[in-house]
Structures are given as structure tokens and as C-alpha cells.
Amino acid sequence: MKHFSRPGSFEGPFLLRIVSSEVINDESGVPSNQWKYRVNHANWRDNTTVTLAENAVAYNIWEKNNSATTVMGIAVSSLPGTYELQPAPSETYVMGYHSPIEVAYLFQWPNQFDGIC
Secondary structure (H helix, E strand, C coil): CCCCCCCCCCEEEEEEEEEEEEEEECCCCCEEEEEEEEEEEEECCCCEEEHHHCCEEEEEHHHCCCCCCEECCEEHHHCCCCCEECCCCCCCEEEEEEECCCCEEEECCCCCEECCC
16 A cells, blocks of 8 residues: 655654753743754663654644743743743653644653642
């Protein structure tokens, strides 16, 4: 059976391992509660990396609507104490899809809040 790609179609899913994350700032230089991730294709059995996508760019689609003032639908000003949204941790395994439009991988990870009340 031949596979036909449509413009805008995704490839995957792929098992990815998050290598690192870097905060994305908005136009004013303020952190947007979104991150650009670096990922590798992963090998589940022996926790190794497959070099097919070594340090490729990825984005967490759960962060798409975040901004400097709103995270996961919550106003940042209403968070207690020093609570802040955290990126998906390095060394986390996620299922992701390659997006030819973004020229990046897209994955889903429920970000967590951390801080002191």
C-alpha cells in the first residue's frame, strides 16, 4: 500500500526523548510560558537515542495558548506564592508527530506548577 502525503499532514507517531528546553519570550521579551524543546528519537528498550532526529526542535501543544499573563487557562496573577508553570522535564519520553508546516515535532505533555505557597 502506497502512502500519500497531503500538504499539512503529520508523520508519526514517534517515540521522542526530551533533551532540553528553552523559554520562548514574547515580542516584549517577557517569558510566554511556552518552551522550545530539543528532542531525539528514542529507543524504549535500552533508553538510547536514535540519531534520526538528534536535537530536533519540538513544541508542546498544551502550551499553545499560554502567554505571560495566562497559563493553562489560569491567570498568572491568581497563582499563590511563587508558583510558576514548568516545562516538560528533560529525559521525559513523549509520543510526537512531525509537522511539515512547523518543521518541528509536536507533542502533548501536561505541564506542572511548582513553587512555594
